[in-house]
Amino acid sequence: MSAVADARVSPRSRGSAHDLAGTGTLLRLALRRDRIMMPVWVLCLGLTASSTVGRLKSAYDTPQRRADLVHDMNGNGSTRALFGAAFDDSLGALTVWRVGAFLTVFAAIMSLLIVVRHTREEEETGRQEALSSGMVGRRAGLTSALLAVGIANGAVTLLIAGSLAGQGGTGALALGLAVGLSGMAFGGLAAVAAQLTENARLARGLSSALVGVAFVLRMAGDAAEDGSKGSGHVLVWLSPLGWAEYARPYADERWWPLLLIAVLAAASITLAYSLVGRRDVGASFYASRPGPPTAGPLLSGVYGLGWRLQRGALLGWAAGFVFAGAIFGGISDGANDFLGDSEQTRDIIQRMGGAQGLNDAFLAAMVGVLGTILTVYTASSVLRLRGEETDQRAEPLLSNAVSRLRWAGSHLVIAYLGPVVILAIGGLALGLGYGIAAGDLAEQLPRCLGAALSQLPALWVLTSVTLFLVGVVPKYSAAAWAFVGWVVAIGWMGPAMELSDSVMDTSPFSHLPKLPGDEVTAAPFLWLLLLSVVLAAGGLVGLRRRDIGG
Known part of the structure; x- marks a missing residue:
């Protein structure tokens, strides 16, 4: 002080x-x-x-x-x-x-x-x-x-x-x-x-x-x-x-x-x-x-610094997804036994997880919960760029032989690849929990892993939206949290409130197939990936042209 x-x-x-x-x-x-x-x-x-x-x-x-x-x-x-x-x-x-x-x-x-x-x-x-x-x-x-x-x-x-x-x-x-x-x-x-x-x-x-x-x-x-x-x-x-x-x-x-x-x-x-x-x-x-006098090989350079700043959040989220995935998988088995003739049960569960069998629908609903929760991590990872600017830690780096794109890339590589690791770990935990409970580990483990990783295109769209805000309108970059809140609310409460398709479609997750169990087509994945690339490119162009700290 x-x-x-x-x-x-x-x-x-x-x-x-x-x-x-x-x-x-x-x-x-x-x-x-x-x-x-x-x-x-x-x-x-x-x-x-x-x-x-x-x-x-x-x-x-x-x-x-x-x-x-x-x-x-x-x-x-x-x-x-x-x-x-x-x-x-x-x-x-x-x-x-x-x-x-x-x-x-x-x-x-x-x-x-x-x-x-x-x-x-x-x-x-x-x-x-x-x-x-x-x-x-x-x-x-x-x-x-x-x-x-x-x-x-x-x-x-x-x-x-x-x-x-x-x-x-x-x-x-x-x-x-x-x-x-x-x-x-x-x-x-x-x-x-x-x-x-x-x-x-x-x-x-x-x-x-x-x-x-x-x-x-x-x-x-x-x-x-x-x-x-x-x-x-x-x-x-x-x-x-x-x-x-x-x-x-x-x-x-x-x-x-x-x-x-x-x-x-x-x-x-x-x-x-x-x-x-x-x-x-x-x-x-x-x-x-305080760290050691000299950095190790994994912490040297601008990418090493990005890893140092982001690794704690990545490891924490990965640990949380292990816990959540195991619990979600363990409680998913047996849902089909209760279905019987109850159209009310079928309607509620399948609005959240798809029109497949109830066990798969519940698994898909849990995968959707994990995916929407992870939007908090992706947004905070990208917003770390803006935090480094406003705290005046970015300018000393950029005054050396570090380009803006390299500096941004040191954080974005974690923001885009971190969810791959977290979803893979969560999907494996989900598959283990469900496969052991159902007695079919060999089949359920890869299904749950694939279902978890299918959330990536929607997550990358939100990551790119946040990057676009940081690069083009940095003063309003915190608006990314409003988008995160909307996506989470739509994913969790939209099916329960029976919101219209036009409202549900404002979330990128609504365009993905509900896996495991739903039919897989390439079109929604490709369109979401294309949108993510366009938004990310716009954000990086804006970041190169604007004043740092502005």
Whole structure:
């Protein structure tokens, strides 16, 4: 921290009102910067539940049809893994079952992006230190970020509760609080990650990993046990997203699981406040250790530097896909045994995974989940280019005998080839889990591997979109996260909400065959690859011609 900042934040002022000086100004700045992104998130989350009610009312228009749906869904471990348990057959309870799990996940993602953007990213760019040299307290930045995310989650809570009040005010309030408190809990965890890490990319990665682990634990627990008939599986209780599920909106609400989420939010926020007062602005508790005096052969040159900067995220995502793939594969076997004559089950699963057999449809749906999640990795890998610019680390490299294309290539080779490695590892884990469970490892392993790798063209389209933004309109490169959020939302919630084909087709993943099991044609792969190449070329041309750091 600068000497002036040290003078402003003296030991005597720590923990006092001086630490919060300037919070209101920073909050107004944060809300102004997020004046587009935040309302879009809030409206999408808040209106999803109300739009789902209408679709369910028309599709299941009698009490008997709704009761049959609940019976069918709770008896199938595969659908429980996707949507959770259905606790009642009212329209409100079915709405919670259909979209409640996804709403909590997206509230968590929204919250972590807001918190990291206004805390660690501000420090990484040097803006926080400049502000701290003025009349801004040590904890003002963290406080304004948490207030901003609190406003967003409060708006989501009110919008969900208001839009579902017609189905019952108590259940609507319980669902709204479950979603809003989940967002605050993961926002608090993101605030802790921002104190522990040295850059925004790693903070977002750790926070996203926590959301992913919580989601996978919830899926595995619900697949293993029908929580609607008992106390629930231990894996669900290990996940904050499971606590939100077991609040049981519209089904004899339990309020104490919401208290657990509130306690987690309060504890994580308290820890973040404690940590921010124990470090310098721009520093972290786990900074990079000094390396050896000379680089090894794998770390020499600009490509070695790119590998050094990107390898941590690559290895972390690969490890996560091993875990997720093994769990998804293990719960996929046996879905076909339950199908019977249930057209409702067939319809829901096959909208997500294709018109093939139910086991293959569920596998295809899980492959789609893995592919859409990986868009977060590809976007962050390309955006590292922009981060190197804004942090003024790129210019010293380019002032030497390093061309712009070589510098960009050192990051893009990881951004484009990294998903190949991650999907291959995830596909192998998926095939192993399913093949062992089904007793047909020799056939299922290559099928699952091929299905996972089939997601690459769609992933490369999003990678190229991000590169185009970085190269042509760098000031708006963060808009790539809006595209990522849209693609993930379409992939996860589109089939459940029965969105039209015209809306679903806005995602590149919708144009791919649903593998394993679907018919494979070359046309969609070639068109997506061509689009990816064109966008990437446009981005590189823009990067060569514009000012660095502009």
